[in-house]
Amino acid sequence: MYVAVKGGEAAIANAHRLLADRRRGDRSLPAISIDQIVAQLGLAVDRVMAEASLYDRALAALAVRQARGDMIEAIFILRAYRTTLPRFGSSVPVDTAVMQIERRVSATYKDLPGGQLLGPTFDYTHRLLDPSLLSDEEIDGPLEKEPLSEPLIRVLDILAGEGLIEEDGDLPQDHIPGDLTREPLEFPLERDLRLQALARGDEGFLLSLAYSTQRGYARTHPFVGEVRIGEVEVELDLPELGFAVSLGRIQVTECQMVNQFKGSAKSPPQFTRGYGLVFGQSERKAMAMSLVDRALRAEEFGEDIVAPAQDEEFVISHSDNVQATGFVEHLKLPHYVDFQAELDLVRRMRAEYDKKQAAPELREAAE
């Protein structure tokens, strides 16, 4: 018999005090500052912003520090924080065509207007540990060169000019963008809601799903039409003034994936597309998002749904790492009563089983 009890208050308080001690670590080392995390662990900060679905570098860095570098814990903390704030409104949709570009590459066209701009990339590094980073050596500043005067046009506009690719993705004019933070999800989803879910989805989960499509589980024959990283203006309508004003700029990563053709009796063959847009600098996530976005459009294109990456309910229901970690990790919390009930049940089943096993002997003994 189990009797409900309460307790552990002192243990919990002491555990949190111990956590604070371990978080600070060796006191002979200087504490890491929020500015240092923003400046030197920027991509960790970006991941936390993207998956917490809240753009604020300082708060994301605080979350990283508080979580001792545990990314999902940091995402959780930042998500929880956002629920404490009122919403002022929705921005004018950001215009990635006029981005202040830091990186822009295309795998489909070598010579494109504006050129291939590598920016601050890990690509083509040898992935060898760099012993010079063990110490604080002086780092050379970047080189500078006169930019080309030609505009960095969107790569897919080249294909669109020939009519060889589908358009950007329209929804009915009166459609109000779905918001999963306000309304519970109801499947099937429109593409706008899917993109919102994917933009905040777990990078690892989306990466694995994207990889699965490449390995043959819903193959989509993808090419990176364009990846661009840079800053865009965030504009908000001010009803008091009757026009929109800029609130400042945010950094985003956009991926335009070009996928294999589709055509029908009515429409000529053309490339299809997947789209990825993520807060901060996160090319892997934007690429994975665009692959999964395309895979999830299977029904729209009349493709057979045969693989996990095409299963909207499966993908979207499991892409959120805060939900996932909440449900998985809750298993370690006290389940004493539930377990007691199961234990009692298995004991009774065992007793009945033992009785049946013993029964023939009893009969024998009686004879």
Place this chain on the structure above:
Amino acid sequence: METNTQELNSVQNARKRMISLLAKATRQELETELLTLDATPSHDVVRGPETGLVMVRGKIGGGGAPFNLGEATVSRATIQLASGEVGHGQVLGTDGRKALLAALFDALGQEERHASSVAAFVDRVEARISNEDRKRAEQTAATRVDFFTMVRGDD
């Protein structure tokens, strides 16, 4: 969203530019500019400063229907000068003081006595930003790939 596409008159355009640049001024720039005034002009705080969220929207495929990308922290304030002008400040981030200063300069920019000094201030902010943008663009340009054709040995 309709207001974004409608034609603005020149007064509205000037105000839009000013407010947008005040949002991009740093807290330090705003504080320093405040010190150049004889005294902080008397004003009432009508709203805020308060911090909240704006849902940032993207467009499907980059140019299609809007979708909700994620939220951003925004701080805002509205003030009214003793002379009547109302100023709005709204800036990314959680710095309420910055929003308040932006609102103050927005109001001062409409007031005859301060209009030209505020205009000069936002011009300086714009110049600073465009310098930074140019520098970054030049750094990016240095990473542009110059392809060259390998000489083939079969001719």
